[in-house]
Amino acid sequence: LTGPVTNPPESRRPTRYREIYDRIRASITDGTLAPGDRLPSARALATELKVARGTVDTAYALLSGEGFLLTRGRSSTVVSPQIPASSMLRRPAEAPADRPAAEPEDLTYMFAAPLPLTPGLPAFDLFPRTLWSQLIGRHARRSAVAELSYPDPLGEPTLREAVAAYLAVARGIRCGSDQIIITGGYLSALGLICRTMLRPDDAAWVENPGYPFTAHAVRTVGARTVPVRVDAEGLDVERGIAVAPDALLAVVAPSSQFPLGVALSLRRRMALLDWARRAGSWIVEDDYAGEFRYEGAPLPALKSLDRDDRVLYVGTFSKTLFPGLRLGYLIVPRPQLARFKAQVRRLDGGRPALEQAAVADFLGSGRYARHIKRMRNAYRSRRAALMAAFAEAFGARFPLSPMAGGLHLLATTDEDDADLEARAIAAGLRPLALSRMGFEPSRPRGLLLGFANLPEAQAAATVRRLAVALSQP
């Protein structure tokens, strides 16, 4: 680590802090530096490398922001042993069975009219209606033949290019636009993946607790789900390997696990990628909330570490724009590209051209990145307002789990959360029972509380309504 920094030709020479950043990052990802290992102080390293102290500080800050390093106090920097611990799981899911708690028939409320506290919704009141209707209107008026005709089932080329460019900047992902397939959102992408890759009796790891539709999509093609518990470091990769080492697929939300909100630790990320490489398996990265992290910098995508091309990356515009758009994207590893293209051409006529053209404009203009930044700030405030109101109203009865990202809070409980949910719904509120997300027989209990669509000014009154509803017998 502290050897001389070689000098590349002047024209291609990266900045000094970037060289240091790259070398430390490489040392961590190749195992030279182990989790918990202590790094030299910035001052000492700067002296050794003969660079300014601020250069090392910048590299360390970058690595800390991405979760590789943990800075303890003023001078102690270690390789992150894990993503900051969470104590949310009062009832860790033990001995899981292959059966999610909620059937799709039980989940129709997810398609019902949104109510206050509905999890997973972006801020409808802050959506830039004027800009959006200008972008849509321009294409609708023109109704160019290319937009009236059969769309490319892989997606409009302009949008695929705009997405590739966006992901490089925002999520640290390098891929060609030819690897991108435009989908109708997460479910649409996952359905495509399952239909293309899974054969009956193939196994797929799914998170426990997790998004129920993930398990349903896997089962719909006749494959087996292997629920793998999620703890404070995210998906328990070792447990997955112990239970189903030859699973074909692992579906994981590394940035902000749904519903628990934990981030997959760097150690686990490396272990997961290593397993996939050795087993010839594939990882589905559900990055539904990768843009929304409120403490520290956004974590880079798992896909950005994917040197062996084992990760199918799934992104969605449902959270960054709005769910009614039904647009998302999938990055397909090159070895799988031909199969996916053939599958898309067989079973799907593609997505409407109109929204694709408008979203391509949105991304290309740079307004999309500004919109996300604005929403991230708004959500940080809304989150703080709801946390404060909730803590004041419920105190120790429903402790809030620490979550750095996502669009909901999680209040834990030992009470019957389905009953709590029902009482809230009767009061016109829609928090979601955590037990719906677990696999039988063990299910952690809690309430998911959506904050992104709840203005700060309404937080206190909404929580008071909830408190009244939950205080009734």
Add this chain to the structure above:
Amino acid sequence: LTGPVTNPPESRRPTRYREIYDRIRASITDGTLAPGDRLPSARALATELKVARGTVDTAYALLSGEGFLLTRGRSSTVVSPQIPASSMLRRPAEAPADRPAAEPEDLTYMFAAPLPLTPGLPAFDLFPRTLWSQLIGRHARRSAVAELSYPDPLGEPTLREAVAAYLAVARGIRCGSDQIIITGGYLSALGLICRTMLRPDDAAWVENPGYPFTAHAVRTVGARTVPVRVDAEGLDVERGIAVAPDALLAVVAPSSQFPLGVALSLRRRMALLDWARRAGSWIVEDDYAGEFRYEGAPLPALKSLDRDDRVLYVGTFSKTLFPGLRLGYLIVPRPQLARFKAQVRRLDGGRPALEQAAVADFLGSGRYARHIKRMRNAYRSRRAALMAAFAEAFGARFPLSPMAGGLHLLATTDEDDADLEARAIAAGLRPLALSRMGFEPSRPRGLLLGFANLPEAQAAATVRRLAVALSQP
């Protein structure tokens, strides 16, 4: 038939011609009147029933327009032995094998930019851009929360209701709006049907020749296709029963078969419905061009005869509006409704709200029916112009098959149609080789020529370009 017409209570009394129409239609569909049976002359029947001659004439005209009766000369009316014969099949498909000629990889041109003569495209130049952008713009500006939020995966209620009302009037179909699922077009509906109903090794009849993606969709879920030949009366139902009596599904385009353009005869319609009832099988009716019939009145949908609820009806807005919309609809028989709803909720997040809302307005305003009427007239003229230009240029070399509906002409040939197609494409034209649509080993040959997107004024010049291209060695 000639018994006294009973008098229902005055308030509910249908018009006299409707009573006569209903009784004859019922006699045909229940087998009392057999194909080829002669009916009394209108004058004689009027005398017997003690109604005006014009009343019987109206009923006969209605039944003739729908294909139930055939009027020969001035006074002879018989139950239609078949839908008017077509002589198009120079090489009827014998001994078919379960393998369509074209793989999806060969069909990417269907998603390429449209060229003159591309089959299956509506008139882009006549599309009402102003009206459409007004409808779209209104919803985009408002961006109501219901349209920003997760859509109902079954479809927006307003659109489902508008479709049910439209189908009752335009296609003679009675169904509840709760039976309608909004899809992304034909492929999307067929994929949903296959995933919901077919198990591996189930068999499905597909038309030979037929739309290649139909066979691919069936095979994608592991089921077997049973190609059944199409002759002048449409799908050879007896052959299908002989080869695969226990098929679970029969996929058929009764109004205007693709690619041959024949209508399924009434006799065959009844036989198909009878088979489905007895075998416990299901019929998929692909009504992609039901609205576009240029000789006589539009045929009612097969679904309108479906008393036992065995028909899954698939309609699309790709031909009546435009394919880039990616919207269509599926009517699900009530006994299957729960399975379909669960399947839709598992694997698809539904279609974007924006286009659904705009199309619902389009239908509800009555402008949709007027648009279709206008297009039918335009297509009749465009068809006539292309037929005339083609016959003049090619005469006996490529005889045109008589086709009463659809969006393309079919020129038959003994020449290598793939070679003809390639030479046309080199000249910037895109007729489609019929042999792509057949199953190995036998494939009829011909060229499909799209006329709906080709203005009359361009017909002669386009055909001249084609003649030059096809005259070269």
